[in-house]
Amino acid sequence: MDITIGVLGLQGAVREHVQAVEACGANALVIKSPSQLNEVDGLIMPGGESTAIRKLIDAYAFLEPLRAFAKEKPVFGTCAGLILLATHIRNSDMVHLGLLDMTVERNAFGRQRESFEETIHIKGIAEDFTAVFIRAPIIVSVGDDVDVLASIGDRIVAVQQGHLLATAFHPELAGDHRMTEHFIKLVSKQA
Numbered sequence: 001m002d003i004t005i006g007v008l009g010l011q012g013a014v015r016e017h018v019q020a021v022e023a024c025g026a027n028a029l030v031i032k033s034p035s036q037l038n039e040v041d042g043l044i045m046p047g048g049e050s051t052a053i054r055k056l057i058d059a060y061a062f063l064e065p066l067r068a069f070a071k072e073k074p075v076f077g078t079c080a081g082l083i084l085l086a087t088h089i090r091n092s093d094m095v096h097l098g099l100l101d102m103t104v105e106r107n108a109f110g111r112q113r114e115s116f117e118e119t120i121h122i123k124g125i126a127e128d129f130t131a132v133f134i135r136a137p138i139i140v141s142v143g144d145d146v147d148v149l150a151s152i153g154d155r156i157v158a159v160q161q162g163h164l165l166a167t168a169f170h171p172e173l174a175g176d177h178r179m180t181e182h183f184i185k186l187v188s189k190q191a
């Protein structure tokens, strides 16, 4: 398979995503400058700290190139990456890429449960996925064109809108690559 997936390499769980992509048999490229986006078929925006990543996005003039990329090609945002994709952030005027039609709430599981694992069902992808949540956001509501892939109670934790995919959890940390594989399939269809 000659697919190359970029992993936005500004801050956060970059190396783990590279390993997950390679474990799925695709090539991975750590993206540190906007011009490298021309070399990849899809992009993963990792978890980390969305405000820190945004500062670096601005410092390296990444915002418009990322928006343009995501309009054409598949993007997978995990945790902080999900926040970067959202059209609305609850209790904030901040919008980053503003492309995936959803309202997210940052750090929504509260202090007691800052980090935990939960076995979840991901529609069409996995019956029993061990999802790792780290100071995770939740998706509070989604637009009509957004497909909800997984929830915990009434908290939405995975969605897809066309070629945009987002999870509140860290799929690269579970040692189970089905979510990454799903993204690579999405990329192959479009590449």
Ligand SMILES: NC(=O)CC[C@H](N)C(=O)O
Residues within 6 Å of the ligand: 046, 047, 048, 049, 050, 051, 078, 079, 080, 081, 083, 106, 107, 134, 135, 136, 137
């Ligand atoms: N693991 C994560 O990516 C946490 C996200 C972080 N709490 C934020 O708001 O950006």
